Amino acid sequence: MSSPLIDIKEIGRKYVIGAETIHALKSVTLQINKGEFVALMGPSGSGKSTLMNILGCLDTPTRGEYVLNGIKVSDMTDDELAEVRNKEIGFVFQTFNLLPRSTSLDNVALPLIYAGLSKTERIEKAQKALESVNLGNRVDHKPNELSGGQRQRVAIARALINDPSIILADEPTGNLDTKTSVEIMGLLEEIHSKGNTIVLVTHEEDIAQHAHRIVRMRDGLIEDDYPNPEIKNVSPRLAALKEKGSDFEGI
Ligand SMILES: Nc1ncnc2c1ncn2[C@@H]1O[C@H](COP(=O)(O)OP(=O)(O)OP(=O)(O)O)[C@@H](O)[C@H]1O
Numbered sequence: 073m074s075s076p077l078i079d080i081k082e083i084g085r086k087y088v089i090g091a092e093t094i095h096a097l098k099s100v101t102l103q104i105n106k107g108e109f110v111a112l113m114g115p116s117g118s119g120k121s122t123l124m125n126i127l128g129c130l131d132t133p134t135r136g137e138y139v140l141n142g143i144k145v146s147d148m149t150d151d152e153l154a155e156v157r158n159k160e161i162g163f164v165f166q167t168f169n170l171l172p173r174s175t176s177l178d179n180v181a182l183p184l185i186y187a188g189l190s191k192t193e194r195i196e197k198a199q200k201a202l203e204s205v206n207l208g209n210r211v212d213h214k215p216n217e218l219s220g221g222q223r224q225r226v227a228i229a230r231a232l233i234n235d236p237s238i239i240l241a242d243e244p245t246g247n248l249d250t251k252t253s254v255e256i257m258g259l260l261e262e263i264h265s266k267g268n269t270i271v272l273v274t275h276e277e278d279i280a281q282h283a284h285r286i287v288r289m290r291d292g293l294i295e296d297d298y299p300n301p302e303i304k305n306v307s308p309r310l311a312a313l314k315e316k317g318s319d320f321e322g323i
């Protein structure tokens with residue numbers, strides 16, 4: 073069998089503030105294979121975002137080992153890390169993190185600048201990415217001219233633009249109403265069905281039910297890790313394909 077996409081062993085992350093030491097992650101061991109859809113749950117302060125930041129190479133553990141795609145992250149140079157962050161990892165945040173003065177198209181095209189594509193190629197690719205999240209008619213809008221769900225779809229298009237190995241979404245529906253959250257989850261289902269790997273942090277059981285595996289954290293440790301017995305699908309496109317009995321490749 074091929075090695076897992078994400079392989080972390082006894083990862084710890086502590087913060088020292090004055091005389092106090094906070095063990096945000098005590099010892100976390102986790103493997104995630106290519107194509108998995110994982111929901112990471114747990115109470116506030118249990119270490120979910122800390123773990124996501126480490127998985128996304130935005131932060132370094134204070135102990136333990138992280139092997140991403142067969143490469144030990146601690147052995148990477150700063151340049152290699154920057155490249156991994158840009159090309160291998162797509163981030164989606166609760167607060168969207170879009171550039172406020174830039175259009176949807178420019179926001180989505182931004183990671184392609186660092187990837188070294190020409191302007192024409194960038195525009196063409198970003199346009200396609202926006203169409204794939206159903207925003208082909210909002211390319212020239214700025215974030216404040218979009219609804220919350222549309223902003224999050226722009227952020228998802230941006231996360232997908234470099235065809236990353238893994239998509240890390242930290243409470244992507246945290247700022248959205250229920251109906252819009254369901255829409256975004258439908259989109260993530262479609263992205264997953266195309267073979268993408270997704271790790272999603274959420275507080276809501278309803279949202280976690282869309283994932284295929286559930287990992288629960290508490291006090292910097294993994295408390296539970298099991299396949300979701302009742303996977304919920306909401307994407308109408310996937311439902312239609314399932315009905316026809318076709319697989320999801322090439323949607
Ligand atoms: N930069 C930091 N400096 C000091 N302590 C930190 C820092 N970041 C996080 N912590 C602490 O580490 C612990 C874990 O934080 P983390 O943000 O990972 O929790 P979380 O599970 O994402 O919570 P939430 O659900 O509220 O987002 C918390 O006790 C937090 O106060």
Ligand SMILES: [Mg+2]
Nearest residue numbers: 120121122242
């Ligand atoms: Mg958090």
